[in-house]
Amino acid sequence: MNATSTPAGSAERAKDTVLSVRNLTVNYGDIRAVKGVSFDVRRGEIFTLIGANGAGKTSTLRALSGLCPCGGEIVLEGRALGGAAPEVIVAAGMSQVPEGRGIFGALTVAENLRLGAWIRRDREGVAADLERMFGYFPRLRERREQLAGTLSGGEQQMLAVARALMSRARVLLLDEPSMGLAPKLVKEIYAVLREINARGVTILLVEQNANLALRLADRAAVLETGEVVLSGAGAELLDHPRVREAYLG
């Protein structure tokens, strides 16, 4: 059926994979925080990296966004981005919701969102997306001209997600969006993530809350001390004895 010269499997994979990470390493001085991590994220899926504190999850995401020097390969939609500057990576279609939300508290909600659209020049498109975000998060509309620092933790997390989406990212990286939030708010955020994903945004989610992340994710990998020790479908890992023992208790 397939007459191409390349093996069907690898061609399939190349087409399917939107983000490919190979042998990623991150060092802080003499400390190796990430020790050769490899994984592929497929287009349209929710992929999650779980692991304990200090497993290298945040370092991996920081490296993917170009915030810290790293070794290895990062390929986004066929484009090598290892060592690229953060603004190049955002322009290539990958944005991040950083750990701790990273809201600009002295700027208004609307300014935070406009900053998220920095790389775009289509004024009408940005205005339309602003409305779309207010559709996802009606509470942000009410607080539009308020300083972002006055928002509650949950609202700030919503703002951080909306802000990252303003760049029209095709791949969204999220670093512990559930951190420090009440269960009800976490549910709300996760519902929006599911909706965003349904609209075609690929999601790479980093979580300490393995239970939550594995239920949402299509596929997952477990990081331990800077290495991938397990990977598979989200539901599968949820039942894996090692995961149950270490992360789900």
Place this chain on the structure above:
Amino acid sequence: MDYALQQAINALQLGSIYALIALGYSLVYGVLGMINFAHGDVFMLGAFACFVLVMWIPLPLVVVLPAVMVITGLAGMLIERVAYRPLRRAPKVSAIITALGCGLVIANAVNSLSPYSQSMPRLLEDETHTLFGEVKVSSLQILITGVAVGLMVGLDFVVRKTRFGMAMRAIAQDRATVALMGVPVNRIIALTFGIGASLGGAAGVLYGLAYPVIAAPMGVLVGWKAFVAAVIGGIGNVRGAMLGGYLIGAVEVTTVAVLPSTYRDLIAYSLLLVILIFKPHGLLGRPVNQKV
């Protein structure tokens, strides 16, 4: 009464110059959290650039002022690129020493080219207008104050209302996260240095018009006063820098009016200490939220 009003007009002129220089300290502190001790010398460079330009080709002020602003702006960006950027991850002390070093290099460079003070040629006809009674205002005073206020209003607009200003304010808060928005952080920082330096250069030109004897040490003498103004107003705060500039101008003029003129600097610097005791972050500054 007339005398007081007259002094107020004089204070307005001096304060405008301090405010313009103070903005440069405040802008750079805002985005980088470092004090650019070379800024006073960039101000001095502005006065000398004006002098050299005018001696070379006698151009009108409308050409000379923007030209000097471009020259000092580029100088500021060059200093940032060569001296400060490589030290961005180094301890704060290294950056401060480097800034002092840059200032000394500029001051000594100018000093070796022009070891004596120079007198600035007159760039425009100065007329004195009598407002009422004994109160007089010169067209030079109007020009200096007007140009300074115009530049400050422009800067305030840029910082508050433009995309660039938005990025600047965001960088002041969290540089790493701004990069995640796709903002070219280094370019914004370089441009901020450029804007601060060009305002300092403009202040140099205006200073040369008001007090036409210029010499290399004026960078330190006037620069420190403007730095004090920035700190009094709340360093990192644009409107604070303006307020501090006018405050220092007023204090100096008042001191000279009622005390022997040798007390001028003593009073100005003492004011700094007194204000910082009661408002450690300056008049309009807010406590910095330390990130955990």
